[in-house]
Amino acid sequence: MRYLPASALILDAAVVAGAELVGISGRQHLGIFDDPADVSSSVMVAGPLIGIGWLLLIAAFGGYREDAFGAGTDEYKRVFNASLVTAGLVGVACYLAKFSMSRGFFVLLFVFGIPVLLLGRFLLRRAIHQARRQGYLQHQVLIAGSRRHVDEVAAVLSRETWLGYHVVGAAIPADTPGSETHAGVPVLGTAENVTDVVRRTGVDVVFFAGGALSSAGQLRRIVWDLEKADVKVVVAPSVTDVSGERIQVRPVGGLPLMHIDPPRSTDAVRWGKRLFDIVGSIALIMAFSPLLVFAALRIKMFDRGSVFFSHTRIGRDGAEFQCLKFRSMVLNAEALVAKLQEDTGQTALLFKMKEDPRITKPGRWLRRYSVDELPQLFNVLRGDMSLVGPRPQVAREVALYEGPMIRRLRVRPGMTGLWQVSGRSELSLEEAIRLDLYYVDNWSMLQDLSILGRTVGAVFGSRGAY
Structure with a gap:
């Protein structure tokens, strides 16, 4: 762990040096703001000072403290804020000292340098997480x-x-x-x-x-x-399952008091999320239209049965809606559920089978890559579902809800959710419920975007899908 600050410093120094080279090259060849000219002479003076000052400010903001690495958003905030202050100080210093700083170099330096600095910290964090999962840096x-x-x-x-x-x-x-x-x-x-x-x-x-x-x-x-x-x-x-955004620690008279903001389930049903769902579902329907047509043809050619499977699910506040899917099972699949539950000893709540005999040959491919769920984009467009949220369940599953589980119904069900990207069907029932409740109570748009991004990896990796 003691090597992490030094590793981050070396990484940041390399990024800052690279950003300065990009600024010099771009200024000379792209002609940003001014006529293309050689700015290397002035940069030879200002470049090292800017680079050293930038790194010192990151250190002053706590960007190399050992407790900043590995979790939370503080690390990114410290690097970003230090970078903005560096840009401001460079601008003010050049103005007061009447130093001839190329505007093109200045813009390229920070427009390129800041995002790459944050990307470097993100990749470093991913490497730290991977090492810890393998038993290192413990x-x-x-x-x-x-x-x-x-x-x-x-x-x-x-x-x-x-x-x-x-x-x-x-x-x-x-x-x-x-x-x-x-x-x-x-x-x-x-x-x-x-x-x-x-x-x-x-x-x-x-x-x-x-x-x-x-x-x-x-x-x-x-x-x-x-x-x-x-x-x-x-x-x-x-206190568990409360996101950092909802927690504030305020010392009063030497006594640290933890303030917990109310759950954010009401925020998850407001117009901002709904607008995001409408725009996102339309874009995804257009992008996946060739795949939708191909999947429909595969299903129809296999057994000449119906292409879609429409099933009554329970949505927000207990309202029923018809959830659309590509049919991936035999035509009498619902009639076999009770027998399979009896054979496997499973309850109706989140019933899943790894080797479900009801799944058809094209259905295995559809389920493996979650293609069978793409028609739910039309449910999202219609307002029955959201792109992200707890998975919709049938009435007999909802009837088994106990205690806090009923909170799942406070938001629209989603095509993907936190437990899907955290293991999908490999998770235990208790863990899946915990993650759904965490999502409902700690909703944020950034979390939705993160889940959508992780969904791509979970789908293409076929992790926990059956």
């Missing part, structure tokens, strides 16, 4: 708290392997003895003696979950004790 973590809270935190850290947190063990209150938690996390000591456990195990991060300590004073003393050991302390509140 933090050794000790979780202090009650057994239940330890298991909750450990479950999140083990699920999100890209975070790079390897749970070594737990420290639980002294009045609850035992060798391990209910989920199997080994107990290495008591929460009151966390410092001793840290020295004995060599962990570099301590998570304090609920029930760890009896007072804020205890936590403060432990933080003091860990100060010289270079151990990071993380307080994990009993």
Whole structure:
């Protein structure tokens, strides 16, 4: 982990140097703003100063802090804001010093440099995530708290392997003895003696979950004790599945208060998302029209049956609608559902079979690449569905909803969703529901765009599709 800041600095320096070369070359050959001319002499003076100043400002904004890498949007914000300040300072400095800076070079430098800097950080983050999934760049973590809270935190850290947190063990209150938690996390000591456990195990991060300590004073003393050991302390509140955009931490009188904004399910049904659905569905229908025709011909030529399969699904606020799909199963597929559920021991909720005997030969290809769902673009255009959202379900599945699951119906169902791009049919029922509820409560347009982009990879990779 200690090499990440240096790696980012080298990457940024290479990008800045490349941007300056692009600025020189583009200014000379493209003739932006001025007549083509040799600006290398003035750039030889200003170029190194701009480059060094740019990197120093990124550092000043925290762009090379170790906690900026790997997660969240802070890293990108710091690099972007530092770059804008650099551009502003260069412009002001050239004006005040009456330095003859080529406008073409200035524009090309920052128009090219800023996006490539952000792209470089994105690729670095992807490399970090991949390395962590393979067991590298790991933090050794000790979780202090009650057994239940330890298991909750450990479950999140083990699920999100890209975070790079390897749970070594737990420290639980002294009045609850035992060798391990209910989920199997080994107990290495008591929460009151966390410092001793840290020295004995060599962990570099301590998570304090609920029930760890009896007072804020205890936590403060432990933080003091860990100060010289270079151990990071993380307080994990009993809040899960809330996006960072909904959380604000505001210290008041030395007490950090976490403010959580209301769920965003109402934002997911407003006109902005609807307009995006209309424009997007029309564009996709036009783009996929040859594929739609080809799929229809394959289905018709196979068994001369109907091309489309129309089924009643439950949409927003429990309203019924006819969901369109290319038919990928035999004509009497619905009549076989009850028998297959009995044979496999599955419930009606999110019923899926890996080797479903009802699927036809062309249907396997249609399902493998999700081509069978393309007619739902017309449902999106009609307003029954959205491009992104929880998958629509039939009435017998909705009848099995319990507790918070009913929140899935607060938004329009989608052609693709968060659980589809996170594993599709490979996910457990509990994980699929969790991801759908996360989407409903934490909706944002950026998240929709991200899901649509990840859908392309999930479809072409055929991951979890059957």
